[in-house]
Every structure is written in C-alpha cells, then in structure tokens.
Amino acid sequence: MSRTPLQPGTVAFVGAGPGDPDLLTVKALRALQQADVVIHDRLVARDILDLANPAAQLLNAGKEGFGPSMSQDDINGLIVAQALTGARVVRLKGGDPTVFGRLDEELDAVSAAGIDWHVVPGITAASASVAAIGQSQTKRGRNAAVRFLTGHDMKGFADHDWRTLARPGEVAAIYMGKKSARFIQGRLIMHGADRATPVTVIENASRLDQRVLSTTLERLPADLAEADLTGPALTFLGLAPRAAEAALVQSKQELA
Structure with a gap:
C-alpha cells in the first residue's frame, strides 16, 4: 500500500x-x-x-x-x-x-x-449487503457468476438480458432498484421467471439503521411499498437471508 x-x-x-x-x-x-x-x-x-x-x-x-x-x-x-x-x-x-x-x-x-x-477503491454495496444476510454472491452448485445491474440509466428504467436473468439459480445485485421494482418484476415474469424466486432488499447496508426486507419476485413491489424504505438500498435477485433460506428448505423437506 x-x-x-x-x-x-x-x-x-x-x-x-x-x-x-x-x-x-x-x-x-x-x-x-x-x-x-x-x-x-x-x-x-x-x-x-x-x-x-x-x-x-x-x-x-x-x-x-x-x-x-x-x-x-x-x-x-x-x-x-x-x-x-x-x-x-x-x-x-x-x-x-x-x-x-x-x-x-x-x-x-x-x-x-x-x-x-x-x-x-472501496467496498461496494453488494459486498456489504450480501454479508448482512449471511450469504455469498457465488456458491458452488448454485451460481458460477453474479451480475451487477443498475435499476435505471440515463434513459430511464434500464433494460437487461431478462431471459438469462429469469433462469433458475441466477443471482443479480441490483443497484438503484427500488423505483424500478415493478418494471424489473414485469420483465422477469414475462421471460419465465418463477414468481417464488427469492428477492432480498437491504437498506443502509452495514449502518446502524440497516433494514432487511425478505420477499419474493411476486411480492416485491407490494412489500417494498409497505416497508417504505427511504434510504439507499440494494436488491438481490435469487438470494434470501440465510435463516429464511434454511426455513424454506426445511419446509420443502417436510412436505416431501
């Protein structure tokens, strides 16, 4: 250094x-x-x-x-x-x-x-946010890549490779995605994404006033509106907080 x-x-x-x-x-x-x-x-x-x-x-x-x-x-x-x-x-x-x-x-x-x-360089929001929910951005057997996306660009809501993002197991860190949540949801579902895909929104990652919203693709816009997040937030597509993920796996095993 x-x-x-x-x-x-x-x-x-x-x-x-x-x-x-x-x-x-x-x-x-x-x-x-x-x-x-x-x-x-x-x-x-x-x-x-x-x-x-x-x-x-x-x-x-x-x-x-x-x-x-x-x-x-x-x-x-x-x-x-x-x-x-x-x-x-x-x-x-x-x-x-x-x-x-x-x-x-x-x-x-x-x-x-x-x-x-x-x-x-500094620690980016995606790294702090994924640490906050006890997950990794990449995991063997789940995803060999992670995408960093912006929710909007100079022209408005940003377009992406929705067909690829809609595949099972894909993980994306979406910056500036709160106001474009309904647009993102619509594009993904239109291209075949599972409505039950986990989505996590982390507000003020790493700060004392950090908040974590665990939801699904189907519930994303409604839950965001209800949570009324006002601070900077990062949205993870395809990741749930570790405790929520473990509970979901156990529930599926009990139903099997």
Missing part, C-alpha cells in the same frame, strides 16, 4: 464504502485526512465525512435518481476548478467508485485538464 501523500493540485477518487466508517480502507482514510477539498456524493455517511481533515472544505455534489441533482458536467467542472487552484482534492463516492459511480466521465474531465489523479 502506497503511503505517498496526496499532492497539491491532484485528485483522489476515493471509495467511501457502504457507510460503516470501520469499513473505510486505510488508504481512503489517509486521503481524507490530507485533503483540502472533499467533493462528496449524497450517500456518503456523515460519520465518514467527520473523518476528513478538519480544515477541509466539504462540497456536496449529490445526485439522486429521478430527483434533484447536480449535473454531471457541473460536477466535472467543480472537480477541475478546485484542483486547478492547487488544492488536494478528494472526490468521495459511496461504495466503490468503479461500480456505477460515473468514474470514467470524471476521469476524462480531469485528464483533459492535465490534472494528475489516482483511484482508491
């Missing part, structure tokens, strides 16, 4: 992890403590921002799907402008900046301005 200090006029793109400050990497903590400016996402926990250099300027560059947001061009311009003043800039992103973090657009902007940069 490099201990090289964050240099003036450079940008560190740092993953803040899923929210628990204890899951912040040592390298990310060093960058925060050296920063003059921290440009952070809406989802970055206050406990993590509190770890930054006390003299650092904290700038909120939050984006929200289907909600009020700072435009990506404005964020790019803000990062570049701060670095060109000679500041040591940390662009702090929730989870891992390389996973649905629009990292490439920001890297292109700072590169075009001749600014040096580096990336500090």
Whole structure:
C-alpha cells in the first residue's frame, strides 16, 4: 500500500464504502485526512465525512435518481476548478467508485485538464449487503457468476438480458432498484421467471439503521411499498437471508 501523500493540485477518487466508517480502507482514510477539498456524493455517511481533515472544505455534489441533482458536467467542472487552484482534492463516492459511480466521465474531465489523479477503491454495496444476510454472491452448485445491474440509466428504467436473468439459480445485485421494482418484476415474469424466486432488499447496508426486507419476485413491489424504505438500498435477485433460506428448505423437506 502506497503511503505517498496526496499532492497539491491532484485528485483522489476515493471509495467511501457502504457507510460503516470501520469499513473505510486505510488508504481512503489517509486521503481524507490530507485533503483540502472533499467533493462528496449524497450517500456518503456523515460519520465518514467527520473523518476528513478538519480544515477541509466539504462540497456536496449529490445526485439522486429521478430527483434533484447536480449535473454531471457541473460536477466535472467543480472537480477541475478546485484542483486547478492547487488544492488536494478528494472526490468521495459511496461504495466503490468503479461500480456505477460515473468514474470514467470524471476521469476524462480531469485528464483533459492535465490534472494528475489516482483511484482508491472501496467496498461496494453488494459486498456489504450480501454479508448482512449471511450469504455469498457465488456458491458452488448454485451460481458460477453474479451480475451487477443498475435499476435505471440515463434513459430511464434500464433494460437487461431478462431471459438469462429469469433462469433458475441466477443471482443479480441490483443497484438503484427500488423505483424500478415493478418494471424489473414485469420483465422477469414475462421471460419465465418463477414468481417464488427469492428477492432480498437491504437498506443502509452495514449502518446502524440497516433494514432487511425478505420477499419474493411476486411480492416485491407490494412489500417494498409497505416497508417504505427511504434510504439507499440494494436488491438481490435469487438470494434470501440465510435463516429464511434454511426455513424454506426445511419446509420443502417436510412436505416431501
């Protein structure tokens, strides 16, 4: 692990992890403590921002799907402008900046301005969420691959290979999937997915206010509406919490 200090006029793109400050990497903590400016996402926990250099300027560059947001061009311009003043800039992103973090657009902007940069990876929401329910993203005999999907993109609800996702045993981690739950449900059932397929939604994974909703594909939209989850959430298609999965297996054995 490099201990090289964050240099003036450079940008560190740092993953803040899923929210628990204890899951912040040592390298990310060093960058925060050296920063003059921290440009952070809406989802970055206050406990993590509190770890930054006390003299650092904290700038909120939050984006929200289907909600009020700072435009990506404005964020790019803000990062570049701060670095060109000679500041040591940390662009702090929730989870891992390389996973649905629009990292490439920001890297292109700072590169075009001749600014040096580096990336500090973080623990992504899928890893924290699957740990919260006592499962693995891959398992021998069940799934040899896992898909990371986004619930929506620049055009609205995102389209995917629904026929493949509808097959038994498939596992997918769906980011930003709450508002697209009914769309996802419809596409999967249309392509033959079992309505009893387990679905788990983890809100505020790794945080003290974490909540876990265990449901099925058939019940997903209704249960989400009833649960009224307001925080950031990740949806696992094909996974149930370990205790719920064990109870289901026992029930099937008793009926056999």
